[in-house]
Amino acid sequence: MFGRDIGIDLGTANVLIHVKGRGIVLDEPSVVAMDANEGKVLAVGEEAFRMVGRTPGNIVATRPMKDGVIANFDLTESMLKHFLAKIQVKGLFSKPRILICCPTNITSVEQKAIREAAEKSGGKNVYLEEEPKVAAIGAGMEIFQPSGNMVVDIGGGTTDVAVLSMGDIVTASSIKVAGDQFDQEILSYIKKKYKLLIGERTAEQIKMEVATVFPGARQEEIDIRGRDMVSGLPRTITVYSKEIEEALKETVSHIVHASKLVLERTPPELSADIIDRGVILTGGGALLHGIDQLLAEQLKVPVLIAEEPMHCVAKGTGILLENLDKMSNKKIKL
Structure with missing residues (x-):
């Protein structure tokens, strides 16, 4: 049995895993419960989430991810190992190739931490891709055409706003408000x-x-x-x-402001495309009631919520996995 290619949406609030040929096989909270006295992991994911705020002093339920990046390396590694073991993607003879998503403005040190955690959890080759780009692909946007597409991905820890054209990000902003x-x-x-x-x-x-x-x-x-x-x-x-x-008024105003900044830095031809196509909202935050109406009113462009916004990034990794061999030669492999 050979290892499969897998895509991971390593979110601050949830981890979603897409296995090539099988679709989304895991969607669990990114929470780890551990015994503080013994330093032993007791539960991961859904089981650990049920313990948040309800544990005795020696058991601590924590989120190893903060603001879209790794806050606790060892716990992130334990969490990924647990999830990969659960979905049984490791083959007898080979390890899976992993495509993992990260916010747009993270540092090279933070990128290295994400890559190392994935490698230590059992990945052979690890590829990193920017979250708004993958979310746009998962939402069904034609980002490989020479036309402007705008996506606002509101996750658990970060909101990524990006304008894409020709398969790449033209302008983007990432804020730690989500x-x-x-x-x-x-x-x-x-x-x-x-x-x-x-x-x-x-x-x-x-x-x-x-x-x-x-x-x-x-x-x-x-x-x-x-x-x-x-x-x-x-x-x-x-x-x-x-x-x-x-x-929530003040917090949401930061997302509106970041979206306006990205639009202001967008070339005029692409801005015209965005008026026609509208802005797509992805991520769990897209489900916040009224966020589409507020952005539409403030940005003066149509705003649409993607179908299954929480699954857009995971779906996008699935589409990119199909083309992983073509992408292996490109800059994606840092």
Whole structure:
């Protein structure tokens, strides 16, 4: 049995793995739970995510990725090894070739760390590709034509904005404002206004069920429970969409600003194409209610959410894997 080619979307919030010929075979949170006393990994992925905020002192559930790059090398390596063992891609005689995605503006040291982690986890040749480019391919955009395509990829740790033409990035920007930052803003808003402490999972639930970033676009409410900061006892409150829109306003403005900057640096001919084709939103953050309306209003161009935005990067790696032999000779192999 020979090793297969695999594509990895190594995200701050989730890891998705695409195996050539099999499609997306894994989609799990990038969380590792370990015993702090013994330094032993206890659980990875979905199982570890269920432990976040609910473990005794000696068990720590952490995210080894931060802002789209590796924050803890050993844990990232353990996590990748676990996932690769789970999907059984290693052959008896060969190791798989791995295509892995990274944000646009990471340093050569950060690139080297990602490559080393993938090699130590069992990859033979490791290729790096920029995330917005792969996301655009996965969203079905014709980026290899001489015309402008714009993609805004809102992940867990970073938002990548890029204009692509002829199969490459023309202008791009990457900011460390994305899904995790939205959760933190919700956490601090609830803490400040209601003097109530809630966990990350509750903040994420609020984001998914009632949050909006476009004024008046949603009128929902949700009951949440947390710990009262004054009495120290559990308490339930009701949170409304309008409040969360206020809480997220400043954070979302950074994404709007980054998108405007990229458009301002785009050659006029490509800008004309973007007015015709619109901007495509990918990544989990594309599912944030009202983000498409807000960007459309601010950028004055049509904004569309990709089909299955969370899977765009993984799908894109699948398409690139088909052409890996052609790409091996190009600059992709750093």
